Amino acid sequence: MNKKLIAQLVLVFLITQLVGLYVAGFFVQEDIHATIVSEDPNDPLNSIALFAYILAFTAGLLAAMFFLKKRAGYFLKAFELLAVFATSWIVASVFVGDLIGIAFAILLTASRIVLSENLLLRNAASIIAIIGAGALLGVSLGVVPVIVFVILLSAYDFIAVFKTKHMVTLAKAMTKKNLAFTIALPTKEHKFELGTGDLVVPLVFASAVLQEASVNAAFLVLAGSLIGLLITINYSSKHIGKALPALPLQGALMIALFAVAKIAGF
Numbered sequence: 360m361n362k363k364l365i366a367q368l369v370l371v372f373l374i375t376q377l378v379g380l381y382v383a384g385f386f387v388q389e390d391i392h393a394t395i396v397s398e399d400p401n402d403p404l405n406s407i408a409l410f411a412y413i414l415a416f417t418a419g420l421l422a423a424m425f426f427l428k429k430r431a432g433y434f435l436k437a438f439e440l441l442a443v444f445a446t447s448w449i450v451a452s453v454f455v456g457d458l459i460g461i462a463f464a465i466l467l468t469a470s471r472i473v474l475s476e477n478l479l480l481r482n483a484a485s486i487i488a489i490i491g492a493g494a495l496l497g498v499s500l501g502v503v504p505v506i507v508f509v510i511l512l513s514a515y516d517f518i519a520v521f522k523t524k525h526m527v528t529l530a531k532a533m534t535k536k537n538l539a540f541t542i543a544l545p546t547k548e549h550k551f552e553l554g555t556g557d558l559v560v561p562l563v564f565a566s567a568v569l570q571e572a573s574v575n576a577a578f579l580v581l582a583g584s585l586i587g588l589l590i591t592i593n594y595s596s597k598h599i600g601k602a603l604p605a606l607p608l609q610g611a612l613m614i615a616l617f618a619v620a621k622i623a624g625f
Contacts, residue, residue, distance in 0.1 A: 361596045364551060367544045368592055369585070371482075376565065376581050378450075380574070383494040383566035385453045392499040397533045399503035405461060406508035407598040409496070413512070421525060432441055432536050436475075439538045442507050443484045446491030484539035487553055493559045494595045497566020505567040506614055509560060513610035516556075520604040527602045530554065544592075549599050557588060557605040568620075576620035585610035 386392065392400070396408040420438075423431040423589070447467045452460030467484060474480050519526035519595050533540045534606070535554050544551040561584035569577040587609035 379490040379562040386498045406504035410511045439505040447490040449491040495560025497563040509610040513607040516606040576625040579620045583616035587612045
């Protein structure tokens with residue numbers, strides 16, 4: 360087991376999930392949420408619509424790469440900057456208020472233009488994006504819709520990596536451009552790339568559980584996610600170059616441990 364790789368993974372996981380849960384708790388307290396399709400957060404249509412949005416967006420990215428060729432990089436960069444600005448504003452506003460929050464968002468977004476090749480800055484932007492997106496989506500969905508969403512996304516992740524392999528193509532394009540859609544975990548042997556989805560989805564699940572159940576149940580869900588990630592990344596470190604989706608195992612363990620939490624009365 361690569362200790363440096365595991366240490367980086369655990370550190371990134373703890374930062375994104377713990378800060379993310381704090382932000383989610385703030386959203387719950389202030390009654391802040393987003394409407395996806397239905398005003399009812401427990402409507403499964405919300406999870407189906409969110410999944411459809413992801414499919415449509417992915418198709419758009421692939422189409423841009425196919426038709427725009429070299430110019431597709433500008434399209435990807437524009438989306439990255441929009442995502443970084445929106446999520447960093449959301450997160451910063453929780454801690455320092457809207458005015459300073461928007462100033463921080465502008466500064467971070469500008470830094471992604473000026474210092475676009477900086478790996479540490481890319482990781483920081485990715486972490487903030489994960490926190491903002493995961494917390495907001497989590498408090499906007501009920502637990503049942505989130506479970507439906509996790510199952511759909513896990514199945515898609517498996518197909519996109521092992522069958523169509525288009526997720527591998529997208530990941531390579533994004534890491535080549537040093538975009539904030541993955542988190543780099545460098546070691547002496549290899550630079551591993553962790554998809555932001557592998558951290559956003561657990562935070563969405565845990566935030567929904569935090570809102571409907573308890574913080575203990577949310578932590579149990581996150582424990583399942585971390586175990587799944589550790590198993591996946593450990594396997595990847597022994598099979599360098601082989602793409603492996605983390606979400607299917609993560610999803611199964613999160614759902615299983617949430618069931619345990621419900622049975623235990625957490």
